[in-house]
Amino acid sequence: MTTVIDKDNSSRRKLWRAAIKLPLYSVALIPLWVGTTVAIAETRNFNGTNFLIFLFASICIQVWVNVSNDVFDAETGVDVNKLHSLINLTGKETSNFWLWFGNSFLIVGILTTSLLAFWQKDVTLLILVLLACLLGYSYQGPPFRLGYKGIGEIICFITYGLLSVSAAYYNQNPTWSLTALAASVIVGLATSLILFCAHFHQVEDDLAGGKYSPVVRLGTKKSARLLSWWGYGIYFLIAVFVLLKIFPLLSLLSFVSLFYALKLFRHVNNYHDQPNQVSNCKFIAVSMYLSLGLLLGIGFLLPTV
16 A cells, blocks of 8 residues: 555656656747857847846746636646646646645746846836736637647747747846847757647647647648757757858857757657657757757857867
């Protein structure tokens, strides 16, 4: 009996760890890291206080994104078989609690960003963050639910790429930069790739819930091929930006992350139509994204050392 109870407790702890989605908080870190390193490369200055305050705000907003997505997906039934959904772990009657739990972090994140904007006497940073939050809500939140219409990856590209990297850059250097814009394209494409990978194992549930993700629309086989082209395209763009001297030569360090990219492409091409086997592909995508983003930022920093 004790063994059974221990196994149940162990399984529940694993589900809670999955529900926290700790690896996905890299999408709050990498845009901030890359935007900041571009600013340092161009100005040779670093405001550590601004960085840490904005990092705190970004993490708070990401908590809201993760929690509210579980709540909104529970409303449509898409997560009915997702054992590590917060709602499935605690019961549907807790939906309002989790909604307001997430909203409280959103409020803290926006207030923190507002404080930065007040100190900087410039509302641009706050505007960028508010736009990102509005787009983030439109992905899953009613009445929009744009992610259900198959354009979630586009929203992700704009939110975590163009807006987030630009905001991080502006937080350090209140102006605009071609290099920061190019870097935001790379980060946006890599972040969207994580979301794209998250659809492969839940095609049936998405269809049942009326969520027409790109993988649902294209089918898993074509989507697996698209994933490879998408991934290779990211590295091709980095090389182009280096050739055009928009990126420094050392940004090619990011190519080391091809180790994870190739692993991801092989895994998805082999198991695209086997939900139990392909379900972990988004974590391989996170490893690719994290290593690519960190190394890209290091490539910007090293010439300044």
